[in-house]
Amino acid sequence: MATAMSVSAVSPAAAAVARPRTLVCVPATARAPREMAAELAAAAALGADVAELRLDLLAGFAPRRDLPIILAEPRPLPALVTYRPKWEGGEYEGDDERRLEALMLAMELGAEYVDIELKAADKFMRLLSGKKPENCKLIVSSHNYENTPSAEELADLVAQIQATGADIVKIATTATEIVDVARMFQILAHCQEKQVPIIGLVMNERGFISRVLCPKYGAYLTFGSLEKGRESAPAQPTAADLINLYNIRQIGPDTKVFGIIGKPVGHSKSPILHNEAFRSVGFNAVYVPFLVDDLAKFLNTYSSPDFAGFSCTIPHKEAAVRCCDEVDPIARDIGAVNTMVRRPDGKLVGYNTDYVGAISAIEDGIRASQQTDPTTSPLAGRLFVVIGAGGAGKALAYGAKEKGARVVIANRTFARAQELGNLIGGPALTLADLENYHPEEGMILANTTAIGMHPNVNETPLSKQALKSYAVVFDAVYTPKETRLLREAAECGATVVSGLEMFIRQAMGQFEHFTGMPVDNENFRAITSSLDNPNTMKPRL
Numbered sequence: 001m002a003t004a005m006s007v008s009a010v011s012p013a014a015a016a017v018a019r020p021r022t023l024v025c026v027p028a029t030a031r032a033p034r035e036m037a038a039e040l041a042a043a044a045a046l047g048a049d050v051a052e053l054r055l056d057l058l059a060g061f062a063p064r065r066d067l068p069i070i071l072a073e074p075r076p077l078p079a080l081v082t083y084r085p086k087w088e089g090g091e092y093e094g095d096d097e098r099r100l101e102a103l104m105l106a107m108e109l110g111a112e113y114v115d116i117e118l119k120a121a122d123k124f125m126r127l128l129s130g131k132k133p134e135n136c137k138l139i140v141s142s143h144n145y146e147n148t149p150s151a152e153e154l155a156d157l158v159a160q161i162q163a164t165g166a167d168i169v170k171i172a173t174t175a176t177e178i179v180d181v182a183r184m185f186q187i188l189a190h191c192q193e194k195q196v197p198i199i200g201l202v203m204n205e206r207g208f209i210s211r212v213l214c215p216k217y218g219a220y221l222t223f224g225s226l227e228k229g230r231e232s233a234p235a236q237p238t239a240a241d242l243i244n245l246y247n248i249r250q251i252g253p254d255t256k257v258f259g260i261i262g263k264p265v266g267h268s269k270s271p272i273l274h275n276e277a278f279r280s281v282g283f284n285a286v287y288v289p290f291l292v293d294d295l296a297k298f299l300n301t302y303s304s305p306d307f308a309g310f311s312c313t314i315p316h317k318e319a320a321v322r323c324c325d326e327v328d329p330i331a332r333d334i335g336a337v338n339t340m341v342r343r344p345d346g347k348l349v350g351y352n353t354d355y356v357g358a359i360s361a362i363e364d365g366i367r368a369s370q371q372t373d374p375t376t377s378p379l380a381g382r383l384f385v386v387i388g389a390g391g392a393g394k395a396l397a398y399g400a401k402e403k404g405a406r407v408v409i410a411n412r413t414f415a416r417a418q419e420l421g422n423l424i425g426g427p428a429l430t431l432a433d434l435e436n437y438h439p440e441e442g443m444i445l446a447n448t449t450a451i452g453m454h455p456n457v458n459e460t461p462l463s464k465q466a467l468k469s470y471a472v473v474f475d476a477v478y479t480p481k482e483t484r485l486l487r488e489a490a491e492c493g494a495t496v497v498s499g500l501e502m503f504i505r506q507a508m509g510q511f512e513h514f515t516g517m518p519v520d521n522e523n524f525r526a527i528t529s530s531l532d533n534p535n536t537m538k539p540r541l
């Protein structure tokens with residue numbers, strides 16, 4: 001599957017070069033000097049290594065008056081001073097000479113790093129005339145707000161920046177698709193081998209992984225905001241997420257990469273769950289959100305053994321069946337893969353853990369609330385109505401049928417209900433039919449549509465009146481934990497099973513596939529206990 005464009009595994013030569021760890025740098029973006037100085041202290045308290053002082057964001061900035069305040073000793077963190085002009089994406093609009101003089105003053109006052117744009121680097125070097133303080137490192141930067149050039153063009157850019165006398169190369173580009181980031185990783189790995197200190201980031205949502213995974217390729221630093229809403233570039237994570245959620249301090253050349261492929265994917269709680277689960281067993285891996293437009297292209301590009309496994313969500317679960325080299329027979333029957341694992345021979349194998357997760361959750365929910373025969377599934381012989389005919393719908397329908405239930409499919413698009421009904425040998429209904437569907441007592445209902453999912457929490461797929469016909473109601477939606485459907489079903493006296501339970505169980509299955517280790521149920525549940533808390537940190541894209 002590897003192509004010339006694919007991200008290669010980090011080479012042993014690169015890995016062998018001892019490098020300091022990638023630093024976490026917090027941009028200070030306040031409008032007033034004293035507030036900016038306070039941001040340095042706040043960044044230090046978060047555990048950051050460096051703070052970037054964005055002088056161009058200061059209102060009425062007067063270098064001789066304000067710099068001594070911002071750079072006052074003792075400083076809580078090393079300072080990276082940037083005075084970005086409008087022509088390079090910043091806010092400074094004045095005379096360039098005065099801008100460069102302010103940067104020189106920052107050097108004199110002891111700034112540990114100064115950032116100068118490639119286009120102004122020669123002029124700045126002439127002004128410095130060899131008098132750069134020894135403790136100050138010069139970052140020469142290039143920003144491309146439109147796209148990410150080819151690997152060859154990026155390599156040329158590195159050479160141009162090095163030729164200015166830069167101590168550290170900085171290249172920031174823009175992703176139009178997630179595969180663009182692979183070229184930045186190639187450049188980072190190349191620079192690591194040549195021992196060229198480099199900051200290489202790809203901006204916007206599709207470039208997000210560059211910010212988390214760059215330590216794997218030896219980047220000098222990565223940026224994390226002080227808090228959400230105070231980013232200095234599109235899709236910058238918070239420093240707290242980099243440090244606590246993605247465990248960035250632990251990411252190195254040998255770290256395996258896992259993640260959730262979806263579109264959208266920012267709402268997923270899988271990164272919180274899997275990163276914590278990996279950390280709890282000391283598994284050297286990181287789990288990130290992959291915002292993917294074209295699944296085949298993504299898998300062809302990130303085809304090295306370092307990209308060791310993927311969860312798959314909307315809208316890629318069905319395409320994933322076609323993209324895997326091998327597919328587990330149940331996942332093939334269901335027609336949806338939610339888990340992909342790269343085997344040692346490089347082949348991608350697809351599984352469906354949604355089906356086991358959902359069905360076992362419903363079985364256990366029934367067993368906990370009703371007297372059942374322990375020798376058979378409590379689903380055997382029951383009428384099981386599935387709303388929805390997408391990936392989750394198929395998984396539930398196949399799973400229930402496997403357990404001996406009589407399955408009925410209801411879907412907004414009736415043709416899809418019929419198609420799935422034909423596959424599993426059950427009748428199909430429209431959503432309107434479902435309102436008056438009551439052939440017998442004790443029916444089980446499973447919602448597998450996104451109806452009722454945050455933020456549309458007041459929506460529900462079936463009226464409360466119709467719910468009275470069901471003994472058990474399951475909702476695949478898990479944000480919020482208690483959907484309107486489940487609340488009303490409970491009020492009607494039904495046994496209810498939350499989608500969070502399915503989420504936890506499908507993730508347990510994925511954990512076993514990813515790590516090859518048996519899951520420790522208690523530990524996993526302890527990790528997931530905070531997931532239905534609205535204050536739980538969320539991965540940000």
Ligand code: NAP
Nearest residue numbers: 388389390391392393412413416448449450476499502503
């Ligand atoms: P999918 O493949 O895109 O299928 C979506 C299904 O929902 C289709 O049947 C679609 O009907 C129906 N639908 C969507 N919007 C609707 C609306 N406004 N009114 C009526 N029907 C609507 O998605 P999926 O992967 O199956 O996921 C579906 C839901 O399950 C999502 O909310 C997802 O978060 C949840 N889920 C939860 C877990 C878990 O662990 N708890 C796991 C997987 C999925 P049409 O055929 O008419 O388009």
